[in-house]
Amino acid sequence: QITLKESGPTLVKPTQTLTLTCTFSGFSLSTSGVGVGWIRQPPGEALEWFALIFWDDDKRYSPSLKSRLTITKDTSKNQVVLTMTNMDPVDTATYYCAHLSKWSSRGDSFDFWGQGTMVTVSS
Amino acid sequence: DIQMTQSPSTLSASVGDRVTITCRASQSISSWLAWYQQKPGKAPKLLIYKASSLESGVPSRFSGSGSGTEFTLTISSLQPDDFATYYCQQYSTYPRTFGQGTKVEIK
Numbered sequence: 001q002i003t004l005k006e007s008g009p010t011l012v013k014p015t016q017t018l019t020l021t022c023t024f025s026g027f028s029l030s031t032s033g034v035g036v037g038w039i040r041q042p043p044g045e046a047l048e049w050f051a052l053i054f055w056d057d058d059k060r061y062s063p064s065l066k067s068r069l070t071i072t073k074d075t076s077k078n079q080v081v082l083t084m085t086n087m088d089p090v091d092t093a094t095y096y097c098a099h100l101s102k103w104s105s106r107g108d109s110f111d112f113w114g115q116g117t118m119v120t121v122s123s
Numbered sequence: 124d125i126q127m128t129q130s131p132s133t134l135s136a137s138v139g140d141r142v143t144i145t146c147r148a149s150q151s152i153s154s155w156l157a158w159y160q161q162k163p164g165k166a167p168k169l170l171i172y173k174a175s176s177l178e179s180g181v182p183s184r185f186s187g188s189g190s191g192t193e194f195t196l197t198i199s200s201l202q203p204d205d206f207a208t209y210y211c212q213q214y215s216t217y218p219r220t221f222g223q224g225t226k227v228e229i230k
Contacts, residue, residue: 037219039167047159047167047210049219062218063124096166106172108214109157113166 002026004036004097004114011120012087022080022097022114029055029073029080033103036080037110038071040093048093051082054102087121094118125149125213129222135230142198144225146211151191155215158187158196161224162207170209171196201227 008020020038027034037052050062051071061069070083080097095117098110126149136142146156154174159167169178171187174194184199198205206229211222 039221046223047161047212047221049212049221052219060217064218105176106157106169106178107155108219109169109172109212110159110167111169111172111178113168116166 002099002112004099004112006095006097006114006117008095008117008119010118011122013123014088014121016087018082018084018087018091018119020082020084020095020097020117020119022082024078024080024097024099024114026112027099027101028075029053029078030075031055033101035100035102035108036073037098037100038082039096039098039110040091041096041116042090042093045093052100053080089121092119092121124218125152125216125220127211127213127220127222129209129211129225131225132223133226133228135228136201137230138201138203140201140230142201142205142227144196144209144211144227146189146194146196146222148192148194148213148215152213152215154190155213156187156189156194157212157214158185159210159212160205160207161210167210198227 004024035054052060053071068085099112128147156174158171161167175187208226
């Protein structure tokens with residue numbers, strides 16, 4: 001079955017760079033149509049999509065965060081790595097990674113999610 | 124960006140009630156809409172994709188409808204396990220965007 005799990009620091013200081021890793025199993029990011037996205041959720045607030053990488057290395061970013069983001073994949077390790085530079089307290093949130101399969105009936109909806117990892121930005 | 128607006132923001136209902144949540148897109152998204160359920164401290168769970176297709180394993184009391192800019196999620200008979208927050212999400216264009224959420228509370 002498909003599982004995803006986020007890992008990374010729980011606390012970062014303002015201006016630092018955040019690096020999060022999504023480690024997954026049950027699928028391969030070399031399979032046509034597969035993608036892994038990142039979605040975050042500040043405490044008590046709504047979900048916000050901000051990055052996505054596909055099997056063919058196509059990458060998509062939220063315009064509001066694009067200048068700060070880099071998403072990469074390591075197919076051999078079944079991992080997706082996200083870096084976000086210049087962290088600010090407003091970036092405090094739970095960060096989720098999620099799977100999609102473009103060619104499935106579900107299309108680009110996120111059908112499997114990791115448990116999320118809470119990141120606090122504070123000095 | 125396409126704005127997704129959900130109404131109501133909060134809904135108080137009783138077990139057995141029929142519940143309807145509306146999601147409006149700021150421009151047409153055809154049927155490229157998903158609905159998720161989220162419980163406190165948990166990841167969202169896909170309920171509905173392509174506006175009206177029920178995800179495998181999701182109870183049939185959940186249904187989705189709509190196309191273009193107006194969508195609804197209906198729970199035909201609210202069960203205790205359904206008290207949660209519900210989000211719509213468009214996947215027609217980038218950036219992908221979510222609604223602000225609808226919290227279904229116990230009346």
